[in-house]
Amino acid sequence: MYSKLIDYKKNKQMSNELEKALTIKAAIDHIDHGDYLLPSIQRRFVWSTRQIEFLFDSIMQGYPINTFMFWSVTDQNIKSQFRFYDFLKKYVEYRGGNNEERATIGYKDFYAIIDGQQRLNSLYMGLKGSYAFKQYVYRKKNYHEDEKNYPSRKLYLDLLNPLDNDEDKKVYDFRFLIHNNDQRENENKIKQVEGATGNDVEVLCHWFEVGKILGFTKLADVVKYLTDEKLDVSGFPGETLIKLYSLINDKPLINYYLEKEQDFDKILYEFIRTNSGGTKLSFADLLMSIISASWDQEYSSKGAREEIDSVIREIREFGFEVDQDFILKTSLVLVSGDIRFVLNNFGANTINKIKINWGRITNCIKSAFELAKSLSFNNYSLRAKNAVIPVIYYLYLNNLESQINKENKxxxxxxxxxxxxxxxxxxxxxxxxxxxxxxxxKKIITENVSGAFPLSFIKEGFKGSNKNFHIDDERISTILRTTYDNMDSFYVLSLLFPKFNFEFKNPNIDHLHPIQAFASYNYENCTELNIDYCNEYKNSVLNLTILSEEQNKSKNKSALKGWIEQQEKFNAGIREQLLIPQNVDLSFNQFGNFIQQREVLLTNRIKEIVEGN
Structure with a gap:
């Protein structure tokens, strides 16, 4: 396929004449009637509500929304061999922008959108769709995947107030509001805006549901609405609503080129070219488009996008988060000699290898993460997901994906x-x-494929390099001095506490000797403590632990000794659970001895983790 794309650089024959422009309303109607579909090479809908609001403001201010490119699909072979999708009509954050596939075998002729999907889908979302995202509640930890926690929002426009001094130069206050909440706001007729002095002030407002403009068939309907709502027809409300009506229903703003050739490879090349400027596709998105264009039904009833989504969801069930890039990179490592994300590496031969071996590739990926979970890793401690790729490769070479997770094997x-x-x-x-x-x-694993996982060969192969696999006491000492304000502290603690239930308990990093003690202690009256020593170690991993939210609340600012003694009344193993030395005095004036003893304990713990001694 890639060689064909290169040829098109020399022989590209695309019409450079614009078709007759459409109104936004006409384009929306075409989407509803199934006349506009999305080819499999298109990425998902990714625009935020802010981007959609900005698009509508730009239209109202008279800015062009750039040219679109459509492909007239008439060939029955194209319709039957390649996948096409409906526009996304309701975006739900926790589901992502997953479009429904449209069965096009025997389907009517239609237009596939090659350039302009995000803009066109945003127009639909603002006029007829909805956008559901998290309803933020202060201090709330868990959000269930339902309408209450992720309420649907529709696009509204305040007809009373232009925006003043907006940093993005917006003039019209478009907002996605929870559906029907506008009624409550209309009753109050107020909203908060920033006043001239920088303070929030209340102003009258009138939220108009933008999609209702499609129901107005003539200008008189607009005037009637304004009159019924007692809004000033000749002032800002009337000017704004009349302008919105004209721009959506009357003015042809959708300018587009139309490609008529029935050649999917050429369309793919044109898609790549049209998406090479402006807001670029990520390279993984681009590669995904190439794979999707080649992913026929010989090896799977699903498209490439659906296959990868399915793997990501299954890995999430093991408690790990990976993305499209990870799946593509892993696939390259397993089937190709060159693993770089470059276009040449995703030619027909490589894509065909991925398709043929897709079942084994995905089984190896899932088995590796299931193994990681069984080894007490979690999404927090396994923060470098690429570390799993060599394990996946080892399973793949040795056909171990169905065996590795069996008990006692x-x-x-x-x-x-x-x-x-x-x-x-x-x-x-x-x-x-x-x-x-x-x-x-990969090279070391390939050369030592027979036998057990070749850790000793890996260690030897990287000896003396900047990727050294050796962990000595000096390195452990550095790890244990990671501080509370360093993001690595949580990672180090999650490795030290592999049995903590991260999935169901909210993990809190807490100081064992509370930080308040260091601020209030009278060091002058105690020869055991040194201010510099305390400042060096009070925020280090040596004085940190992971507690559940409930434990953290019970401990709060309590002195360590008193809190542990209280906990030991109903939990005799609390010291062992928190990796606190058994026989050390936990009085604050013995902080120095506590640190020294805990360093010995944590050092031995890391050595056990690394060496299994």
Whole structure:
């Protein structure tokens, strides 16, 4: 396919004449009638409510919304061989922008949108659709995936107030509001705006549901609405609503080129070219488009997009979050000698290998994350997801995807993989550029494919490099001095506390000796403590732990000794659970000894994690 795309650079024959422009209302009607569809090469709908609001403001201010490109699909072979999707009509944040597939075998002729999907779908969303995102509640931790927590919102326009001194130069106050909440706002007829002095002030407002403009068939309907609502026909309300009516219903604003050739490869090339400027596709999106264009039904009844979404959802069930980029990168590592995200690497041969081996690829990916979960990793501790790719590759080479997670089997492999993951994560070996590192790991695994997971060969292969797999006491000492305000502290603690239930308990990082104690303690009257020593260690991992939210509330600012003694009355193993030395005095004036003893305990703990001793 890629060679064909290159040929089109020389032989591209695309009409450079615009078709007769359409009104926005006409385009919306075409979407409703199924006349406009999206080809599989298109990415999902990704615009935010803010971008949609900005688009409508731009239209009202008379800015052009740029040219679209449509493809007239008439060939029955195109309709039967490739996938097409309906526009997204209701966006729900926790579901993502997943469009429904439209069965086009034997379907009527239609236009496929090659350039302008985000704009056209945004116009639909503002006029006839809805947008549901999280209803933020202060201090709320869990949001159920339902209408209450993710309420549907429609686009509204305040007909009373232009925006003054908006930093984005917006003039019209378009907002996505919870459906029917506008009635409550209309009754109050007030909203908060920033006053001239910078303080919030209340002003009268009138929220008009923007989609209702499609129901007005003539200008007299607009005037009647304004009159009925007692709004000034000759002032800002009348001027604004009449302008909105004209721009949506009467003025032909949708300018487009029309491609008529029935050649999907050429369309793909034109799609790549039209998306090379402005807000660019991510390279993974571009690669996804190429794969989608080649993903026929020979190996799967689903399209490439649906296949990858399915894998991501299944991995999420194990408690890990990965994305499209991760799946594509892993696929390249498994089937290609060159793993870079470049167009040449996604030619027909590579894509065909991915399709043929898709079942095994996805099973290996899922098995690797199931294994990681069984080894007590979670989404927090396994923050460098690329660390799992060599494990996936090892499973793939050895056909172990269906065996590795069986109880009491492959125990040696499991232990070696556990050590590998801990070393690679503690040493942060996947920071920075990763392609070269992945290739070296792949080479070592390939050369030592027979036998157990080749951790010893990996260690030897990277000895003396900047990706060293060795963890000595000096490195452990540095790890344990990670501070509370460093994002790495949570990661280090999540490795030290692998049995903490991150999925169902809200993890809180807390100081064992409370930070307030250091502010109030009279160091001059105690020879055991030194201010510099306390400042060095009070915020380090050596004085930190992970508590559940309930534990953290019970501890609050309590002195460590008193809190532990209280906890031990009903939980004799509390010290062991929190990795607190058993026989150390927990009085605050013994802080120095506490730190020294806990460093010994945590150092041994990390060595156990890394070496399994």
């Amino acid at each position: 492959h125990n040696e492999n499991k232990e070696l993989i556990r050590k590998y993951l801990h070393i690679i994560l503690l040493n942060k070996l996947f920071s920075g550029s990763t392609d070269g590192f992945l290739l070296r790991l």
